[in-house]
Amino acid sequence: MRLKSEIWVHALLRRCFAQGLFGAVLRKGAEEAGSIYVVINRLDGTVKLLGPPPGSSIDEMGDRIWSEVIPPVTSAAEVQPFIDRLVRFDPDIWVVEIEDRTGTAGLTVLPGT
Numbered sequence: 001m002r003l004k005s006e007i008w009v010h011a012l013l014r015r016c017f018a019q020g021l022f023g024a025v026l027r028k029g030a031e032e033a034g035s036i037y038v039v040i041n042r043l044d045g046t047v048k049l050l051g052p053p054p055g056s057s058i059d060e061m062g063d064r065i066w067s068e069v070i071p072p073v074t075s076a077a078e079v080q081p082f083i084d085r086l087v088r089f090d091p092d093i094w095v096v097e098i099e100d101r102t103g104t105a106g107l108t109v110l111p112g113t
Contacts, residue, residue: 006031008064009094012038016098016105023098023105027083030092037069037086039079039097040105048072048103049079053110067110 003011009025016023026039038050053067070082076097086093098105 004032005029005034005036005094009036009096012096012098012105012107016100019106021098021100021105023096025094026097027087027093027095029094034092034094035090036064036094036096037083038066038105038107039076039083039095040103041076041097041099042103043099043101045074046072046103047074047076047079049082050107050109063108065108065110 006028013023013025029035035052040048040050042048048071049069050066051069053065070079073079083095100106
């Protein structure tokens with residue numbers, strides 16, 4: 001059984017806060033099953049956008065897995081047009097931003113993405 005998107009997002013933020021990271025919900029989506037996208041600000045001038053990978057988004061341990069949706073860019077403003085296109089396609093998405101110098105925010109990112 002998968003967690004509701006809203007619960008998962010709040011758990012991610014709580015975990016980030018516990019690790020000393022800052023995060024915020026930029027866009028609320030459908031509480032039950034909206035897709036989740038994570039903007040990671042590396043605080044070095046680069047930003048990347050993680051989203052659900054093609055195919056299964058759950059690994060064999062039951063954890064969510066992520067892929068880079070677009071190549072890293074130099075500002076959050078460069079990510080916004082892509083997010084706007086996603087919202088036009090699926091208005092139920094969640095967008096969360098995390099500030100993390102490691103670039104993963106503790107998420108499992110598929111290699112090669």
